[in-house]
Amino acid sequence: MNLHDLVTQVSQETGLPMQDVKRVIQASFGTIVKTVAADEDVVLVGFGKFALKHNVARQGRNPATGETIDIPPSRGMRFAPGKPVKDALNPRKKPEAAPAATKTTKKKKRKTA
Numbered sequence: 001m002n003l004h005d006l007v008t009q010v011s012q013e014t015g016l017p018m019q020d021v022k023r024v025i026q027a028s029f030g031t032i033v034k035t036v037a038a039d040e041d042v043v044l045v046g047f048g049k050f051a052l053k054h055n056v057a058r059q060g061r062n063p064a065t066g067e068t069i070d071i072p073p074s075r076g077m078r079f080a081p082g083k084p085v086k087d088a089l090n091p092r093k094k095p096e097a098a099p100a101a102t103k104t105t106k107k108k109k110r111k112t113a
Contacts, residue, residue, distance in 0.1 A: 036077050046084050053078040 001009075007025060011018045032042050032050055042050040057073045081089070 033077070037075075044082070046082055048079055048081040048085055051078050051080070052076075 003022075003025070007018050007022045010016075010025070011021045014021065035042050036050050036052050039052050041052075044050075053076045055074045055076060058071050060069050060071045061067065062069055
C-alpha cells in the first residue's frame with residue numbers, strides 16, 4: 001500500500017474528500033517525525049509507540065572492495081506496536097476443549113528397608 005492507496009481507503013471509509021484526507025495524513029506523519037526528532041516519544045494508545053533510536057558509530061566493510069570503512073553514528077525511528085496491533089497480526093487459535101477428566105487413583109507408598 002502506498003500513500004495514494006491509503007488516502008483512497010480512508011476517504012472511502014470516512015466519506016471525506018481525498019484532498020482533505022491527504023493533508024491530514026501528511027500533517028500527522030510530519031508531526032510524528034518532528035516530535036521524534038526532538039527526542040520525544042509519540043504514543044498512540046491502542047496502536048503503538050514511535051521513539052528515537054540512536055545508532056552508534058561502527059566499523060563496516062565496502063562489499064565491492066572489502067576495504068574497512070567508518071560508519072558514523074546516526075539516528076533513526078523505532079516503532080513498537082501496541083497490544084491490539086500485535087493481536088491483529090498474531091491471532092491466537094481458540095483453545096480446544098479439554099479432554100474429559102479421568103478419575104485418578106492414589107498410588108501406595110512403598111516402604112523402603
